[in-house]
Amino acid sequence: MKLPRRKFLRLAVGAAALPVVSRIARAQTYPSRPVRIIVGGPAGGSGDFHARLIGQWLSERLGQPFIIENRPGAGTNIGTEAVVRAPADGYTLLLALTPNAINATLYERLNFNFIRDIAPVAGIVHGPQVLVMHPAHSSKSVSDIIAYAKANPAKLNMASGGNGTPGHIAGELFKIMAGVNLTHVPYRGEGPALTDAISGQVQLMFVSASPSLEFIRAGKLRAVAVTTPVRSSALPAVPTIAETLPGYEAHAWAGMGAPKGTPPEIIEKLNGQINAGLASPGIKARYADLGLTPLILSPADFGKFVAEDTQRWAKVIRAANIKLE
Template sequence: MIARRAFLSLFGTACLATTAGRHPAFAEAAYPARPVRWIVPYAAGGATDVLSRLICQRLTERLGHPFVVENKPGAGSNIGTEAVITSPADGYTLLLTSTANAINASFDPTIHYDFGKSIAPVAGIARIPLVLVVNNALPVRNVAEFIAYAKANPGKLSTGSSGVGTSLHLSGELFKAMAGIDLVHVPYRGSAPGLTDLMSGQIQAMFDNVTSSLELIRAGKIRALGVTTKERSATLPDVPPISDVLTGYETSSFYGVGAPSGTPTEIIDLLNREINAALTDPAIKQQIGQLGALPIIGNADAFGNMLTAETARWRKVVALAGPRTQ
């Protein structure tokens, strides 16, 4: 009897070890077992916040434990990014990745981490056009008039962004370089506070994601002059591309999800499947479209390749825009 019990005990232990080692689904079954932190490296209220809460609600419903959005703004997304990089690689701390991560690789030489090696790509979420918006009191109605006014008033106009090194900032720097104008850059800890100062006249212009500025434009609280993509935005069909005036000008923001390097593949694959499923859900797809965004669907490797390509593209923008601007 003792021998039989010992055999059964050893047999059971061996089966568990074999199952855990050979079947990723076994590991997935235990994840998540507690709340997951979803770090947004920007202030609440911007496009990053809107998209994150939309996806986190879906993940919470599907996976049975809360996916909690936590805003950690500052330093052009680096504070939030470092908080994830230094977290355990167990799938319980995720990063809302963005264009800023692709930019910082060449924009800020003081960064002491290698984003490509420190963050494992999980999934894409969306790509969003940017829009040049101005305070209603500014006497300009289009991009050409704005450039002319800036040339007539060098150094007297301020343009805001969601932080140094973000796509909003670099889109403005590229615009300045191509238009040959002098604008004073004012960085904020996110898009929302910048828009507040834009409406009050503390700054005169801003490059912002269509997502976070759309309702203010529609309400007539700020004026849209041009979108940063080559095509018009479906949500702002009356706003022409900036490239109609500045030939070759084009930028956009992208967003996705990353995890600390070393996060188990089965967890990454699970999250990738669930995020892709969310992006193809008709209701969520409609909501994303209403925000002026286009979903990015694909496996983790495809998103990783996109990050590599975006890093190379923004390196060229940084070179054209010139030295770092605080």
């Protein structure tokens, strides 16, 4: 049976429109059940804080629980791989962090490629690490540290949360640019390293802003400089390392990712809701108190941000010949 040409064209146009209608309907009904946010670190860590803060906002705005699931291990790689292997349906998300950019070069063999296998959804925040020293040490500025280190090679101990952690990589970049030899002392986590920095067992440390602020404000640690190109709102009197070493930059960041192939309309919906949360007075105030800046970006721009950070740390890792223990 032959269809009249006009009727055939109407049917063809209607069939072509079905995928568009289906995508719109899928975005409108998402989420229809609980969503998991996988965090590749332990409960109580900085990544956990970001996931819970944004997860609560998304739960309130989208009407379904956003459940935080901690999968620590292998420098966030265990949690990341769990998301890479999950269905690309928007119901499993990744709290992406600076270590994801570092690990792409640090680990010679991974079962995934972070840039290829995780779709960028939204940025959350970025902010400085802080170069801190025990208050008893004579060095009070970046220039003092460089002068002391050059006069006393390898006599300054630099603590970190472990080989290849953001604090370690930031310290290695400092060593390269300042031309100094600091003795790296890796710990099993940032918490134990911070404890020994406070007690004076080690002299200096590059540490995340959020866990160090209370000790800086209490006078238990001296904040020498921050690692971002501009000063931190939480420590406005503390200079940047770049003021002494032009071009120095190291920041920590957090964002949201999803398995490759997640429908773009779901990614766009999540991006819009997360960005709205970051612009809300309550979340802005929480982050400002920690010296962190909301990272309000489109999915494409967040992907570009991550790719550039991955390239930046690859150069440092190779130049410093950083290896895992």
